[in-house]
Amino acid sequence: MNKLYYLIFIFIIILLLNSIFFSENSYSKRNELIEENSIQKAKNADIKKQNTILEFEINNAQNSNDHVENFAREKLNLTYPDEEFISFKNEDIQDNE
Numbered sequence: 001m002n003k004l005y006y007l008i009f010i011f012i013i014i015l016l017l018n019s020i021f022f023s024e025n026s027y028s029k030r031n032e033l034i035e036e037n038s039i040q041k042a043k044n045a046d047i048k049k050q051n052t053i054l055e056f057e058i059n060n061a062q063n064s065n066d067h068v069e070n071f072a073r074e075k076l077n078l079t080y081p082d083e084e085f086i087s088f089k090n091e092d093i094q095d096n097e
Contacts, residue, residue, distance in 0.1 A: 020026060060067045072078040079085045 021028075057067075061071065077085060077087070
């Protein structure tokens, strides 16, 4: 009877070790999840920073006519009727050596 308890105890220990090291709840899986979590936290922090910048731009655009004029000039290439719009074209210069 004593040997039977000993074998059952060994069997339970083997099952527990198997679940700790090789199951889907193992330490390696836990470490992978911790790494993924830290990567996701970094992405979330970056997105929060971008959202803060966008909120500032939206509030600035709603409260300032200068911002709207600047946006129209830079992004939409709009001008006043008495102004001239000049556009420069970038050309790649290649040396013929």
